[in-house]
Amino acid sequence: MPDTPAPASLDARYDFRAAEPRWQREWDAAGCFRVPDVPPADARKYYVLEMFPYPSGKIHMGHVRNYTLGDVVARYKRARGHLVMHPMGWDAFGLPAENAARERGTHPAKWTYANIANMRAELKRMGLSLEWEREFATCDPEYYGQQQKLFLDFLRAGLVERKESWVNWDPVDNTVLANEQVIDGRGWRSGAVVEKKLLSQWFLSITKFAPDLLEALNTLDRWPERVKLMQANWIGRSEGARLKFKLAEAADGVADIEVFTTRPDTLFGMSFLAVAAEHPLAAAAAARNPDAAAFIAECRAMGTSEAVIEQAEKRGFDTGFRVVHPFTGETHPVWIANFVLMEYGTGALFGCPGHDQRDHDFASKYGLPIIPVVKPRDAGADFSVAKAPFTEDGVLVNSRFLDGLDVPAAKRRVIEELERLQQGQGVVNWRLRDWGVSRQRYWGCPIPVIHCDDCGVVPVPADQLPVVLPEDVDFSRPGNPLDHHPTWKHVNCPSCGKPARRETDTFDTFVDSSWYFARFCSPRAGVPVTPEAVNAWLPVDQYIGGIEHAILHLLYSRFFTRAMRAAGHVTLDEPFAGLFTQGMVQHESYKGADGRWLYPEEVEKRPDGTAIVKGTNEPVTVGRIESMSKSKRNTVDPGAIIDRFGADTARWFILSDNPPERDMEWSEAGVAGASRFIHRVWRLAQNLEGGADEAADKKLRQTTHRTIAAVTEALEGFAFNVAVARIHELANAIAEAATAPRAARAEALEALVRLASPMMPHLAEELWSTLRPDAGLVAKLPWLEPDPALLAADTLTLAVQVLGKLRATIEVPVDATDEQVFALAEAEPNVIRALEGKPIRKRIHVKGRVVNLVA
RNA sequence: GCGGUCAUGGCGGAAUGGUAGACGCGCUAGCUUGAGGUGCUAGUGGGGGCAACCCCGUGGAAGUUCGAAUCUUCUUGACCGCACCA
Numbered sequence: 001m002p003d004t005p006a007p008a009s010l011d012a013r014y015d016f017r018a019a020e021p022r023w024q025r026e027w028d029a030a031g032c033f034r035v036p037d038v039p040p041a042d043a044r045k046y047y048v049l050e051m052f053p054y055p056s057g058k059i060h061m062g063h064v065r066n067y068t069l070g071d072v073v074a075r076y077k078r079a080r081g082h083l084v085m086h087p088m089g090w091d092a093f094g095l096p097a098e099n100a101a102r103e104r105g106t107h108p109a110k111w112t113y114a115n116i117a118n119m120r121a122e123l124k125r126m127g128l129s130l131e132w133e134r135e136f137a138t139c140d141p142e143y144y145g146q147q148q149k150l151f152l153d154f155l156r157a158g159l160v161e162r163k164e165s166w167v168n169w170d171p172v173d174n175t176v177l178a179n180e181q182v183i184d185g186r187g188w189r190s191g192a193v194v195e196k197k198l199l200s201q202w203f204l205s206i207t208k209f210a211p212d213l214l215e216a217l218n219t220l221d222r223w224p225e226r227v228k229l230m231q232a233n234w235i236g237r238s239e240g241a242r243l244k245f246k247l248a249e250a251a252d253g254v255a256d257i258e259v260f261t262t263r264p265d266t267l268f269g270m271s272f273l274a275v276a277a278e279h280p281l282a283a284a285a286a287a288r289n290p291d292a293a294a295f296i297a298e299c300r301a302m303g304t305s306e307a308v309i310e311q312a313e314k315r316g317f318d319t320g321f322r323v324v325h326p327f328t329g330e331t332h333p334v335w336i337a338n339f340v341l342m343e344y345g346t347g348a349l350f351g352c353p354g355h356d357q358r359d360h361d362f363a364s365k366y367g368l369p370i371i372p373v374v375k376p377r378d379a380g381a382d383f384s385v386a387k388a389p390f391t392e393d394g395v396l397v398n399s400r401f402l403d404g405l406d407v408p409a410a411k412r413r414v415i416e417e418l419e420r421l422q423q424g425q426g427v428v429n430w431r432l433r434d435w436g437v438s439r440q441r442y443w444g445c446p447i448p449v450i451h452c453d454d455c456g457v458v459p460v461p462a463d464q465l466p467v468v469l470p471e472d473v474d475f476s477r478p479g480n481p482l483d484h485h486p487t488w489k490h491v492n493c494p495s496c497g498k499p500a501r502r503e504t505d506t507f508d509t510f511v512d513s514s515w516y517f518a519r520f521c522s523p524r525a526g527v528p529v530t531p532e533a534v535n536a537w538l539p540v541d542q543y544i545g546g547i548e549h550a551i552l553h554l555l556y557s558r559f560f561t562r563a564m565r566a567a568g569h570v571t572l573d574e575p576f577a578g579l580f581t582q583g584m585v586q587h588e589s590y591k592g593a594d595g596r597w598l599y600p601e602e603v604e605k606r607p608d609g610t611a612i613v614k615g616t617n618e619p620v621t622v623g624r625i626e627s628m629s630k631s632k633r634n635t636v637d638p639g640a641i642i643d644r645f646g647a648d649t650a651r652w653f654i655l656s657d658n659p660p661e662r663d664m665e666w667s668e669a670g671v672a673g674a675s676r677f678i679h680r681v682w683r684l685a686q687n688l689e690g691g692a693d694e695a696a697d698k699k700l701r702q703t704t705h706r707t708i709a710a711v712t713e714a715l716e717g718f719a720f721n722v723a724v725a726r727i728h729e730l731a732n733a734i735a736e737a738a739t740a741p742r743a744a745r746a747e748a749l750e751a752l753v754r755l756a757s758p759m760m761p762h763l764a765e766e767l768w769s770t771l772r773p774d775a776g777l778v779a780k781l782p783w784l785e786p787d788p789a790l791l792a793a794d795t796l797t798l799a800v801q802v803l804g805k806l807r808a809t810i811e812v813p814v815d816a817t818d819e820q821v822f823a824l825a826e827a828e829p830n831v832i833r834a835l836e837g838k839p840i841r842k843r844i845h846v847k848g849r850v851v852n853l854v855a
Numbered sequence: 856g857c858g859g860u861c862a863u864g865g866c867g868g869a870a871u872g873g874u875a876g877a878c879g880c881g882c883u884a885g886c887u888u889g890a891g892g893u894g895c896u897a898g899u900g901g902g903g904g905c906a907a908c909c910c911c912g913u914g915g916a917a918g919u920u921c922g923a924a925u926c927u928u929c930u931u932g933a934c935c936g937c938a939c940c941a
Contacts, residue, residue, distance in 0.1 A: 725878035
């Protein structure tokens with residue numbers, strides 16, 4: 001074995017603090033990640049996008065994981081010869097900026113842009129292959145101005161409506177609250193009891209696309225099944241019938257009530273009709289009966305929060321009205337019930353307690369009749385629905401012309417009959433509701449319309465766009481600062497010239513994020529999107545983000561793309577061809593002796609497994625591993641990790657721990673392990689001298705090329721943890737092959753560097769520049785191809801089983817015949833012993849895998 | 856309630872019908888070091904045996920198969936989504 005040459009320097013450690021910023025500058029100077037707005041005709045484009053962050057002030061480990069995953073894909077696809085677009089921006093509107101303004105007196109814009117500056121610097125330290133030239137924030141007037149144009153286009157295309165809707169209203173803050181901002185029926189900030197209020201709001205007509213949004217899920221073959229399922233549930237298609245019940249006597253002009261049902265077959269089991277508290281008939285009842293009014297007020301005070309509805313007991317109020325059954329002519333009472341939703345179906349239903357759990361609960365409570373109309377095929381004499389409803393398929397009974405039919409046939413038959421009598425028809429109902437986008441907030445995109453007493457709602461003319469937020473705003477008063485700004489809302493009507501008022505509501509921030517991926521294709525254009533750019537780059541080939549956006553953001557973006565198509569901006573429907581949802585980053589949580597939460601850096605783990613507060617003897621309770629959150633202080637600051645270990649270590653660890661779709665545990669030991677490996681590779685590269693061992697040469701070269709194939713396969717399949725493991729194996733093989741020739745060791749290390757480069761790009765460049773000083777940047781190299789000659793083995797190791805149990809392994813030539821293989825296998829002493837002299841009844845040989853002898 | 860996903864050493868996980876536990880973390884022993892989260896070597900699923908080897912083992916039960924972590928059925932548990940949706 002040759003002598004080890006003296007190391008290049010005394011301090012033989014990889015200096016990532018110098019190397020990482022240096023390579024980041026090199027990539028930048030070489031323009032490695034820049035692409036044109038319109039890709040050349042012969043380019044194989046690939047658009048990698050991670051969900052853009054909200055600029056809260058600092059990046060967190062979830063961002064590190066998200067952007068590392070995207071960066072590996074981007075760098076790998078680039079090496080594969082794709083023209084890769086990989087942009088970054090900021091989802092910059094939203095409530096936290098207003099809260100900061102209220103609490104600290106900092107203007108939302110100042111706060112937001114300062115946060116962006118800070119987070120941009122942090123992201124840059126990670127060495128991401130991003131094209132920063134495309135950066136924008138949704139709060140830039142250049143961006144939201146284009147959004148206003150889009151909105152007006154949608155308005156013209158008939159995709160926008162202004163209508164009344166019930167909202168959660170906080171009477172103290174004078175604002176609408178989202179459902180998630182209502183906690184136990186109270187406003188999350190003010191603590192005031194939230195009311196339901198009818199407000200005029202802007203709606204985007206997402207329901208017009210409901211059938212297509214559902215159908216097209218089938219075409220998204222690179223989306224996780226569960227996300228598609230969640231979207232399908234959310235869109236909520238259900239088939240049934242609408243039918244009208246005539247009131248026995250009309251009330252305040254209301255002559256009939258329309259209901260939706262998915263079980264028209266159970267119509268003969270009806271015992272009551274129930275309407276929502278917001279239903280017109282409920283209002284009619286309230287007008288005549290103060291008790292009804294009181295009941296409705298109670299329902300309304302309950303709020304629209306679904307969590308509240310869920311816990312509420314089923315309650316009702318008999319209005320005294322009666323409806324006539326379309327087939328029997330019998331009359332049934334009309335109740336107001338708190339479990340009926342005005343927003344679903346028609347806000348009214350017929351109750352069939354025998355075959356629906358809720359109706360059963362309700363009927364039991366108020367002593368309404370429970371009539372069975374479907375019974376199981378094998379029903380005995382004791383069949384009854386008195387105690388519990390029967391909700392499965394069976395045979396219709398007590399139902400006149402439906403008797404004897406099964407449930408699906410009865411549904412068809414009764415719908416035919418309803419249609420014949422013009423009492424109702426078969427319909428498809430959707431759970432999805434139109435998207436209310438009005439928010440009574442300052443820090444959002446102004447809705448570009450003007451309200452004129454004479455002309456009504458007038459769009460802001462194109463030459464007056466963008467409608468820019470005023471800077472001088474007062475956050476000391478509750479409510480919307482735009483609404484009580486002294487001058488901003490007062491404008492002249494663009495149509496008649498008389499004094500008029502600007503819309504003071506701004507858009508839901510989900511609007512901002514519904515088309516940013518399209519804007520990235522031509523971020524500086526004077527139109528929302530330039531068709532040549534957007535139609536060439538879209539769809540996003542790989543979109544990566546958290547599962548928490550599985551429904552809203554992704555559904556809104558799918559809708560927006562369709563709306564943009566309808567308005568002539570794009571030629572495609574689906575924005576995201578591939579979707580990957582990453583798991584969350586978790587950490588142990590810690591509590592001090594007095595129960596206060598502690599940050600990981602305040603805690604010292606002792607060898608016996610216990611923990612103490614650093615620098616003291618205070619015992620620490622080690623809690624559950626759970627998702628990092630500020631409130632539990634179980635967060636780790638990415639900046640501190642990069643300072644201490646470098647970006648490559650953070651990236652390597654986050655990829656190696658587990659499959660990226662699962663939640664991962666951030667552990668100090670894991671980071672240290674990743675750091676050790678980085679330094680180990682660096683040391684390996686310092687000494688590539690070897691020997692002349694031919695066997696070792698062949699073995700190492702085979703390992704190298706098998707690793708190329710294995711890592712490639714792993715990266716293609718998002719199995720980054722497996723790719724890491726294969727690279728570890730290659731490093732182990734290089735270390736073990738000390739007697740292999742220098743050429744083989746260098747080849748192996750070069751392969752290692754290049755295979756690892758999407759994951760640890762800085763170390764890769766650092767080593768490559770010493771291994772191949774004239775070969776340019778790794779970031780510009782094509783991906784490695786394995787040599788087929790070295791992938792092929794000349795012998796195979798076969799497992800030899802007797803009766804399915806492993807008894808020996810044998811080495812056979814690749815071209816060995818079945819007979820040769822069986823002869824070798826049966827000659828193995830262990831196999832002979834296991835056979836116990838019994839005759840072999842069956843011989844199985846699966847080439848390259850296994851031999852099984854059945855005795 | 857409805858729908859879905861998952862269950863493998865002390866831990867993260869690998870293997871998608873063919874040698875279970877790759878790779879890493881942790882741990883044990885030894886060596887090394889100008890020791891500050893250092894490097895190297897060996898070991899590490901359980902049980903038995905000096906050893907060669909043998910038995911058991913992928914939440915549990917049954918099944919299909921020459922062969923099952925992998926496929927089927929049932930069951931238990933955990934997690935996720937939806938939910939008075941008529």
